[in-house]
Amino acid sequence: MGVRQAGLLRRWLVPLAAVASLVAAVGLAGGFRDAEGYAGPAVDPGEEITLARWRITVDEAELIDSDAFGPGDTRIRLHLTVTLTDRESTYALPEGLVTLVVPGGPEPEPGFGSNGVWSTQLDPDITRTYLLVRTWPPRGDDDAQPPIGTVPDTVTVVVRDEVDAQGPLFREWRLDDVAAVVTLPLTDLREEP
Amino acid sequence: MSRRRDWSALAGCLAVVAAIAVGVGDREEGVPMGYADVAVGETGASSTFAARVLDVQVGRQVQKDEYSEPLVTDAMFVVVEVAADAFTEAVSFSGDVWLVTTTGHRYEPRPETNLGHPPFTPPGFTGTGTFVFQVPPDRLDGARLLLEPPTGTFITYDVAVRVDLDLTEDTTPVATPIELGEPSLAVTP
Structure with a gap:
């Protein structure tokens, strides 16, 4: 090996070793595994799903275009029965714990729980009905809701569990693996289909 | 150098x-926290406020105002009227009020009734208002109201006011909807 080749090798050896270490670390952390889909244990509608700090039953899904406040966007309304089994009241169901999926359709808009006279706050060991209402199809860039081509027969509800983890500063509940996948019929309750 | x-x-x-x-x-x-343990009608003091519970009622219906239907629960509402004197800092009680059960569960006031909470109370004033909690009936026994002082930037010793609400599983619920009074603010006598 000549002096020039040895110099080149020394010059590139450290960066290459650094890149290799980085790739190995990412791989060991699971960075190259397949992206997670919605795969998980199938659960029937009406069947209770027990999580780390919740008990959730997915009851019904409805397509609506009006509510107690009058006509509005087309939305999918999900009826859940929820019990918080933790020790302290919490503001609402955590974002991402229950996700609504429309097979073959666009994703519904994100939104909040909506429960008529009740706020979203959940108290320990108080079982209650909890409604998730999501605008579907989502509005376009012009803020107008596109028409629905075909109403899907079913929708899928993905329920994730949580894990009590130590963050950089606080202990916190973080979303974990999919605990249940519930497929249920979508009842069309629109007044003006 | x-x-x-x-x-x-x-x-x-x-x-x-x-x-x-x-x-x-x-x-x-x-946070090192001490507790001023008092009964209904007695005054407990932290570094920033003194508080006392004026009244406690339990029932399954709460009337927020004259315009809406009563809130109804299968569990139990605990309705607590509180008066608080602010000392050197304003008192808001946002996020610092709990109903604590003997099982160790902590219940926050129901947001549906937050218009009845004691108002933002400047130093030298006394705020009066009502907190409504929703609790399983079998957790009423020994339940206490916890009023925590605001969290400082750095750890300091302070005292939370803890009030024994004198509730038992046999406490008789009010049969009619419990009407919530208007919150008020007055100069501390």
């Missing part, structure tokens, strides 16, 4: 990191 400056800078940075770590520590684990 330069080396001493470097070490001083490093020590300064470490001190800042340590101060932040101490300051943001979890309150439940980090």
